[in-house]
Amino acid sequence: xxxxxxxxxxxxxxxxxxxxxxxxxxxxxxxxxxxxxxxxxxxxxxxxxxxxxxxxxxxxxxxxxxxxxxxxxxxxxxxxxxxxxxxxxxxxxxxxxxxxxxxxxxxxxxxxxxxxxxxxxxxxxxxxxxxxxxxxxxxxxxxxxxxxxxxxxxxxxxxxxxxxxxxxxxxxxxxxxxxxxxxxxxxxxxxxxxxxxxxxxxxxxxxxxxxxxxxxxxxxxxxxxxxxxxxxxxxxxxxxxxxxxxxxxxxxxxxxxxxxxxxxxxxxxxxxxxxxxxxxxxxxxxxxxxxxxxxxxxxxxxxxxxxxxxxxxxxxxxxxxxxxxx
Ligand code: ES4
Ligand code: ZN
Numbered sequence: 001x002x003x004x005x006x007x008x009x010x011x012x013x014x015x016x017x018x019x020x021x022x023x024x025x026x027x028x029x030x031x032x033x034x035x036x037x038x039x040x041x042x043x044x045x046x047x048x049x050x051x052x053x054x055x056x057x058x059x060x061x062x063x064x065x066x067x068x069x070x071x072x073x074x075x076x077x078x079x080x081x082x083x084x085x086x087x088x089x090x091x092x093x094x095x096x097x098x099x100x101x102x103x104x105x106x107x108x109x110x111x112x113x114x115x116x117x118x119x120x121x122x123x124x125x126x127x128x129x130x131x132x133x134x135x136x137x138x139x140x141x142x143x144x145x146x147x148x149x150x151x152x153x154x155x156x157x158x159x160x161x162x163x164x165x166x167x168x169x170x171x172x173x174x175x176x177x178x179x180x181x182x183x184x185x186x187x188x189x190x191x192x193x194x195x196x197x198x199x200x201x202x203x204x205x206x207x208x209x210x211x212x213x214x215x216x217x218x219x220x221x222x223x224x225x226x227x228x229x230x231x232x233x234x235x236x237x238x239x240x241x242x243x244x245x246x247x248x249x250x251x252x253x254x255x256x257x258x259x260x261x262x263x264x265x266x267x268x269x270x271x272x273x274x275x276x277x278x279x280x281x282x283x284x285x286x287x288x289x290x291x292x293x294x295x296x297x298x299x300x301x302x303x304x305x306x307x308x309x310x311x312x313x314x315x316x317x318x319x320x321x322x323x324x325x326x
Contacts, residue, residue, distance in 0.1 A: 004294045007304035008287045011325060013094040013311035014087060014275050016219050016242035018138075018168070019076075019118065020067045020100055021278025022083040031069040031078070039069065051281055056200050056251050057170055059281060067103050073117030080121025080133075086279070088129035090287040093325065094315055095133040097122075098166055102140045102151055111151070115158045134163035134316070136194065139182065141167050141174035148182045163316050164192040166219065167209075171201040176208040176215075183213040192216040192316050194242075199253060203227035210239065217242055217314055222253065224270075225261045235269040240314030244277035245289050251282075257296035266303065273311045 025044035032039050041047040047066075053059040070076060080097075087095055097118075104114050115135070122133045137155060139148040155162065165186040167179060176183075176195055183193050195209040199220035206224050209215040210233075221241040224230045234241065243262050247253075254260050266272045274293065279285045284292070293299070312325045 001294060001298075003299060003301045003304055004291065006301050007290045007294070007299075007308070009091055010304065010308045011091050011093045012286065012308050013096070013273075013315045013317075013325075014092045014286055015096050015217065015240070015273055015311060015314060016098070016244055016275035016277055017083070017087075017095060018063075018098045018100065018278050019079060019083060020070070020103065021063060021282075022086070022280050023066055023070070023079060024082065024280045027079065027082055028066050028069050031071075031075050035069060035071045035075070037069055037071075040065070051250075053251055053281075056172075059251055059278070060169060063278065063281065064103055067100075068107065070104065071109065073113045073120065076114055076117025077121040077124070080118050081124055081128075083279075084121065084125030084129060084131050084133060086285045088125070088131050090285055092286060093131060094312070094317060094321075095131065096136055096163060096316060097133055098136050098138045098168065100138050100140060100168065101155065102143060102147065105151065105154065111154045112158060115155070115161055119161050132317070132321070135161055136164045136166045137162050138166040138168045139179065140169040141178065141196075142170045145179050145182050148179060149185070152182065152185065159189065159191075162191065164194060164216075166193070167195040167213070168219070169196075171196060171199055171205065175201070175205055176213050180212045187214050194219055196220055198223040199248070200251075203230050206230060206234075210237075216240075216316075220244065220248070222248060222261045222265070225264050231265070231268050231270065234265075234271075238271050240271040240273060240310065241265060242273050242275050242314070244275050244282075245293050246282045246284055247277035249282075249292070257292055260293075260296065262293065263297050266306070271310050271314055272307060273314055274307055 197209040
């Protein structure tokens with residue numbers, strides 16, 4: 001497939017990647033051994049066999065449990081470097097990478113160890129593969145807004161390493177409105193903000209993320225098609241959607257790939273991007289997502305060019321930097 005080879009080889013940006021979700025079973029066991037931790041699985045195969053999810057929550061339970069092997073700055077650096085190696089192989093030249101500090105600070109890991117470890121991995125990845133990467137600090141929406149404010153205060157000494165802020169974890173029952181004040185503070189710091197919305201939650205959560213949080217991009221947003229007026233708005237305002245097809249499939253947002261709403265959103269003119277979300281858990285990295293989409297939808301080269309171009313346009317890189325890619 002000519003268009004598939006074209007899409008896989010094209011330079012791209014990845015804008016929706018949780019670094020904790022790039023923790024492969026092999027690295028999880030290696031870090032457990034290094035840190036003297038026993039994982040509740042006999043071996044890598046037994047852990048991988050547990051990747052049989054029926055909802056976002058069933059995945060999050062395992063994702064937070066596995067994150068327990070991450071303890072030292074070296075662990076975070078190794079995790080980052082392993083992802084960047086995979087990203088470089090998929091021709092990703094720019095990545096905006098989510099991390100969940102509250103998952104780590106709740107276990108007594110200082111936020112500075114998390115950020116400095118991840119940042120060391122980014123610098124090593126730049127040196128080895130020339131890949132450009134930055135960090136987006138995500139707040140966990142199942143926790144309180146006050147907990148988010150505490151985390152923001154803890155992160156303040158490292159704000160120069162933070163390109164923006166996001167909102168992730170359990171969507172249902174935790175609407176964007178819960179974090180309106182926190183996100184106003186993040187924007188007042190001069191940083192762009194994004195939010196997961198319309199993954200499992202309703203289109204109304206996408207509207208809230210835009211109106212109440214000032215989200216510059218929507219992570220997922222695939223349920224927006226249930227509200228035609230919202231789709232019109234996303235197109236009119238050129239709101240980027242960071243779509244993660246294999247994630248949606250594995251978390252049963254759609255029963256099969258042919259039912260995914262990405263083609264509808266793309267055809268409507270929305271600024272759709274393709275991303276891998278939690279590649280260690282969902283069956284693949286960015287080019288694996290592209291292959292899965294192509295098997296279902298047979299897009300042409302023009303569509304893949306549009307998607308790659310969208311990824312750069314939707315990024316938080318400087319206009320000068322974007323001009324080198326587009
Ligand atoms: C996530 Cl797929 C997804 N959705 C919401 N929060 C997340 N954190 C990590 N992966
Ligand atoms: Zn996500």
